[in-house]
Amino acid sequence: MNEKDFAGLLRGVKEMAAHLDGQTVPGVVETRIQEPDVRRLREAADVTQRELAGLLGVSRRTLENWEQHRTRPTGPARALLRIFERNPAAAIEALRT
Numbered sequence: 643m644n645e646k647d648f649a650g651l652l653r654g655v656k657e658m659a660a661h662l663d664g665q666t667v668p669g670v671v672e673t674r675i676q677e678p679d680v681r682r683l684r685e686a687a688d689v690t691q692r693e694l695a696g697l698l699g700v701s702r703r704t705l706e707n708w709e710q711h712r713t714r715p716t717g718p719a720r721a722l723l724r725i726f727e728r729n730p731a732a733a734i735e736a737l738r739t
Contacts, residue, residue, distance in 0.1 A: 697737040
């Protein structure tokens with residue numbers, strides 16, 4: 643490895659350490675993922691935990707864990723919850739058929 647490549651790697655490691663320490667690093671863009679408020683969504687749609695769990699294809703216990711922020715929905719469940727958030731009535735109708 644030549645000196646130029648090594649210097650670039652060293653600079654990158656230092657920038658990474660600075661970023662992990664909470665410092666601003668030029669060129670770094672952070673994206674925060676908004677966690678769905680599963681309890682709020684469920685209550686707004688006026689469905690039980692058991693009903694929503696059945697519609698999403700997860701256990702009631704999993705849904706309960708999401709509502710109590712012990713775990714987070716991922717993958718297809720997160721996508722369904724985003725759809726559910728935008729139009730609960732249509733989502734429920736589509737998932738029931």
